[in-house]
Amino acid sequence: MTSSPTPADSIDLLIEARWIIPVRPFGVTLENHAVAVSGGNIVAVLPQAEARERFTSRKTVHLGEQLLIPGLVNLHTHAAMSLLRGLADDLPLMTWLQEHIWPAEGRFVSREFVRDGTLLAAAEMLRGGITCFNDMYFFPREAAAAVQQMGMRAALGLVVLDFPNAYASGAEDYLEKGLAARDDLRDEPLLSFCLAPHAPYTVSDQTFERILPLAEQLDIPIHLHLHETTTEIEESLKQYGVRPLERLRRLGLVGPGLIAVHAVHLQAAEIALLATHGCSVAHCPASNLKLASGITPAAELLQAGVNVGIGTDGAASNNRLDLLAEMRLAALLAKGASGNAQALGAHQALQAATLAGARALGMEDKIGTIESGKAADLCAIDLSSPELSPCYDPASHAVYAAGREHVSHVWVAGQLRVENGSLCGIGKNDLISLAKVWQNKIRD
Known part of the structure; x- marks a missing residue:
């Protein structure tokens, strides 16, 4: 797990922790x-003693009774929708979308809405230990600006729909604008991209046929509900004579680059199809429950060999961008739904929230584990508080007991973004003021 730094024995940062769960090798706690x-x-x-002998560090952080894990990877969200949190609750999905969310977006979505909403979401996610998120929303340049201001990592979805909005006039316009943004931002080190056709019910066969060769040419994932x-x-x-996954299979979209978001209603043959073709699933347990969509068969997917990551969905349907809470809920639902208490155990849940998300995004070589050669995207969880004492198993505590309020430090690419629970570089009052401005606009 080690390699020689450059220059020899001189490093930028040494982080010492009571426990480290590297995620790979699986099940290991150091x-x-x-x-x-x-x-x-x-x-x-x-080991700490060896590190002190081997390295001269410009800065050393002593974490005490803390657990260090890889930065969490939020595999599906709509970051800018943090500005619509709590706007319409306790409704089924299509009623929620058609009668509340889409009309609100029609009135308020703009470049400023996306920049400010993404900034607010990024702050929330960083404070909860999320260092990378896979987004699906409009105006990717503005989302990128917010992400860069916060210094976190994001996979920006190049959204495609067959109907117009304030961002684009139709499928071709969505693609042209998204690809132009991707070309301009492709060299930004903390940004990557996905093609993001919204869903089978909002995208035509003709548009899907445009997306497939683009994804292959650019070697980027396809991310859709x-x-x-x-x-x-x-x-x-009714419309196509087949279920949505079969429709996508016939169109050639079912493959290793497919990130199927939600994947709640699956038959055994469909689980096998996803496994055979190396697809990934973005499991969003809280959003699925809140919208009464159902429960993703996570235990069956994992048993079949499907790569299952975890997402929060947007704050408008969750209503939290809290991957530690999603990890716990995913583990509990897998056990309850399958009748198997061993389903999605603590280490497996932690892997789903880190390495599995990185793998789905094609970033397994960069993030998702604490290993030599990987980016230093790290999250420290303080396990010293009374409600987390005693600690027999830090992995168990991370999944079943700790919350985002216990996240003390977060690094992205070795840069400190959260220190002692507070964001670095932006004030809490600034974020609250920003949110209030939009609250007044939308409420009025």
Whole structure:
């Protein structure tokens, strides 16, 4: 797990922690170890005493009774919708969308809405240990500006729909604007991209046929809502004669780059299809429950070998961008739904919230584990508080007991973004003021 830093023995940062869960190797918890960081990357993971002898560090952080894990990867969200949090609750998906969310977006979505909403979401996510999120929303340049201001990592979805809004006039316009943004931002080190056709019920066969060669040419994932509700499936059967996943298979979109968001209503053959073709699932348990969409068969998907990551969905349907809470809920639902108490155990849940998300985004070589050569995207969880004492198993505590309020430090590419629970570089009052401005606009 070690390699020699450059220059020899001189590093930028040494982080010492009571426990480290590197995620790979799976199931391992290291005690009294340290992570050596140089140039934004991890150069070694080793015992603290050895680290002190081997390295001269410009800065050393002693984390005490804390657990260090990889930065969490939020595999699906609509970041700018943080400005619509709580606007319409306790409604089924299509009623929520058609009668509340889409009309609100029609009135208020703009470049400023996306920039400010993404800034607010990024702040929330960083404070909860999320260092990378996979977004699906409009105006990607503005989302990128907010992400860069916060210094976190994002995979920006190039959204495609067949109907117009304030961002684009139709499918071709969505694609042209998204691809132009991607071309301009492609060299930004903390940004990556996905093609993001919204859902089978908002995208035509003709548009899907445009998306497939683009994804192959650019070597980027395809990120879309799929099999979220029974209504979606029923409408697909009426219109196309097949279920949505089969429609995508016939169009050639089912493959290793597919990130199927929600994937709640799956038959055994469909689970096997996703596994055979190396697809990923973005499991969003809280949003699925809140909208009464159902429960993703996570245990069955994992048993079949499907790569299952975890997402929050947007704040308008969750209403939290809290991946630690999603991890716990995903683990509990997998056990309850399958009748197997061993389903989605603590280490597996932690892997789903880190490495599995990175793998789905094609970023497994950069993030998702604490290993030499990876980016130093790290999250520290303080396990010293009374409600987390005693601690017999830090992995268990991370999944079943700790909350985002226990996140003390967060680094992205070796840069400190949260220190002692507070954001670095932007004030809490500034964010609250920003949110209030939009609250007044939307409420009025």
